[in-house]
Amino acid sequence: MDVEFDDFNGNHVGLDLNSMVSSQVGDLGALDIDLKSGDLVNSWVEYDASSGIFNISVSYSTLKPKEPMLSFPLDLDHYVNDFMYVGFSGSTQGSTEVHSIEWWSFSSSFNSTSPPPPTATLMNPTANIVKSKPPSLAPSDSHLSKSSSSSSCHNQLCKQGPGAVAGVVTAGAFVLALFAGALIWVYSKKFKHVKKSEFFPSEIIKMPKEFRYKELKAATRCFDANRIIGHGAFGTVYKGILSDNGDIVAVKRCSHTSQGKNEFLSELSIIGTLRHRNLVRLQGWCHEKGEILLVYDLMPNGSLDKALFEARTPLPWAHRQKILLGVASALAYLHQECDHQVIHRDVKTSNIMLDEGFNAKLGDFGLARQIEHDKSPDATVAAGTMGYLAPEYLQTGRATEKTDVFSFGAVVLEVASGRRPIERNANAAAKVGANGNLVEWVWSLRREGRLLAAADARLEGNFNEGEMRRVLLVGLACSHPDPLARPTMRGVVQILVGEAQVPIVPKAKPSMSFSTSHLLLSLQDTVSDCNDMINFFSSSSENSHIGPDLV
Known part of the structure; x- marks a missing residue:
């Protein structure tokens, strides 16, 4: 609506x-x-x-x-x-x-x-392979008119004669054949990927521990609905108590879909090899009886979004600063310190967990992607949550470390202001203005010279104004419309600990722009994909009768 x-x-x-x-x-x-x-x-x-x-x-x-x-x-x-x-x-x-x-x-x-x-x-x-029966077709007027000896032509194309009609039918058949060739290409790629994925768990079995399904079922009391503590990307998270040692864990039960399985394999392959104090630790996994389960350390203080918006008392400013520094440190590790660069793609407050000391633990790697350093990432369908997604990511579908930086900037402004990136509540949205968009609202306050007005009112002024200003400026710098103007996460860490100066942030929000190189790269990828599909179809037509049969 x-x-x-x-x-x-x-x-x-x-x-x-x-x-x-x-x-x-x-x-x-x-x-x-x-x-x-x-x-x-x-x-x-x-x-x-x-x-x-x-x-x-x-x-x-x-x-x-x-x-x-x-x-x-x-x-x-x-x-x-x-x-x-x-x-x-x-x-x-x-x-x-x-x-x-x-x-x-x-x-x-x-x-x-x-x-x-x-x-x-x-x-x-x-x-003919969909799960449900196709809907019935509407009666065709041509069928009703077969017994009629006279009829009239109401279509501009029909008036041009049978040759034009035959041309349209032939063109339509060609488009259908081209579409079929593209489908075959896509499904062949997907089939190869699935075949590889079937053997994927055995390759990483030595990384985290493999749990038995019976053990995790008992730990969660048969996945009791009362044990649900959250919902992640493509799965539900339950609280569990392991019987052998009494440890309290979080058990993520992945959705029973091919996409859910792919996200499970992605999450397991990426986070199973990562070690950082500000990342949620993966204890193990289970793949039995058609179930896909991931076992994590349980964070006693839940997620950051609940600490901000559902806690009885406001989160102290000192805790907020420590949390932001922890998340920035985790992203700097993923972007620049791993063997392969990891793009999280879903940085938001509900994916940031808090331990007993309110230390941040970044989790939910279901949408994360690994790429080689200094390599251009592939274009995909944009995934994530509105309010945290960078404008160029929505435009090109290409996730980079700078799209993660934008998401972190939205988190920074959310933590400092105590407001959600996209306000759904009518009263809250009216206070924020800018169509309920937090980033736009803070930019407007910056333009008016009232940046500190964005500070969370529930803190009642219990913060250092210089620290608050620095954090808000970091949030705006990370939310810059131009990805090239955003700082790196390593630079953000240095700013937050006071080792570097806050970058110059313009008074007014700059207009969104994309570099020519980015646009050309996207165009080249699109043309390359089309050429691959056309070449595949041509070779298939020469070696088989797939095309003519469909036509």
Whole structure:
């Protein structure tokens, strides 16, 4: 839901025509459909050019409802061309979500007196392997008109003759074949990765201890819901008590999905080799009975976000400074002191744990990636939590140490101000302004010369103003829109301990910019990926009949 686009709720269907403001809107709540339920939702979009009626139907069922949810007159000639691209997109506001298309098809028909009416149908090749039955297709007007001796042509392309229609069908078949080749390439890469992953645990079995499933099941009382202490990336965290020595541990139970398994292997391979006083220590792991479990030291004081926002008493300023220094030290170790550089990709207060002495322990490496020093990272889908993600990461999908620095800057401002990076509460957002964005709000205070107004009011002035100013300036420096202007984490550590001066922070927030080299690198990667897919398809066509069969 976005009030800027006049959305009346967060559970609706809207038709946008050359505008972000919907011209037609339907409330899904009236059909007892919830888009956030996680259940599969089927939709049908139909347009009849002869009557000029546009119908939209939505249902949990695979059978199309008798009555459409929305039905209204519309002349699409004003909005579509003879040749256009059709695609899908998804977005989210607060955090990482998964939007997937389980099944899709596209069909069109052209009425003509002679020759017989041709039809064009496109369908995704994976439709026959989805878990659920594909939804029923809407009746095609071409089927209804087969017995009719006369019909009319309502399409600009049809009026140009059968040759134009045949051209569209041929082009559509080529696009479908190209799409199939790309799919085969992607799945072959994924299959190879999975095959390697099956043997991955045996390679790292000597690193952390391997626990028995029976032992961890007993430690968590059969994974009792009352033992849940948190939710990490792709898993739930339980409190456990080991029977052999009485140690209290945190047991992370990974989600039963291929993505959850991949994140487990990533986390195990990375954190199993790391040793630093400000990283959560991995005690061991378990992979039995279809379960994937990670065992960590339990932190008595929980996570930093709970200490900031749920504790009865405010976190003292001295503790906050020590925590920030600890996190900065951990990131400096990951970025510059490991054999392979580690990009965490999910630095936030809920992933920073606190031991009995309120020392920071950075955890949850489910999204982390290892790369060689001085090597360019691969572009991926941006992952993490809004408010902590660097603007260039959202733009290019390329995570670097400087994207981690931006996330740390958001954490610094959150700790100093006692406010969340993105305020969801209406009253809190009104106080912050800048659309509830913490980084933008602190930049505005810097421009107005009132930087110390960002300090957490719950501290009641119990802090050194010079220290608070230095911390806030470090947060702004790390949150600089230009990644090249952000300091390194080693430099941040030196600033926090007083060994280096705070970098010059401009009065007003600079405009966001990307260097030409970054943009060219992203473009080269995109072109390279496309060329790889086209080359693969060409070679496959020469050696097999995959392409012609699909066409």
